[in-house]
Amino acid sequence: MKVLYFAWVRERIGIEAEEIELPQGVATVAELAAFLGTRGEGYAHAFENPRIVRAALDRRHAKPDTPLGAAREIAFFPPMTGG
């Protein structure tokens, strides 16, 4: 699965995008965020407050309990500040 990071999530992790193999037992947005948070210091910092980090699945906003299903791309980012 392609994983994208934006704004301070990207800065803390140190990369814009990566390809990851979903481990067993990771079936929802929140489970993937929790798994990513265990991958190192930058990841832990980015996901330290999982309630703040937002996600989009195949370019649509997704909730923590949204199943990853057959999605090809997921993005994690802070609350949006456009406009």
Add this chain to the structure above:
Amino acid sequence: MFTVRIQAQDFDAAAEAAALARGRTDIGALVTFAGLCRAQDAPGGAPLIALTLEHYPGMAEEEIGRLVEQARARWPLVGATVIHRYGRMVPGDNIVLVVTASAHRAAAFEAAEFLMDWLKTRAPFWKMEERDDGKGWVAAKDEDDTAAERWA
């Protein structure tokens, strides 16, 4: 005509509004809203040097397109143009444009406000501020969520 554009380059609000209305006879109300980069948030605060807007290419356009569809389902719009810029902007620069066209003003005003309110909380853009004392990401404001939720 309904148009969404995500671009680095500047826009001309008057020219975009004129282009939307050109050749039409069904438009009775045309509302143009432009959001600009301002220098100061609070009196006495450190002035802003620049804003850099990061965005999620692809999703930004699609999400604003979905918001335009919601506005069309709610109000009898006959046209709309939404342009959101990304990249580095200095005070005085244009950031976002919403033009709505309808037969009557209430629909055009309300739809423009609806689009701006939802765009601030749902369009995937993030602002990085640059001031004399350094750079930092702008935090999302609760009042923006409240503004969007009143349409629910």
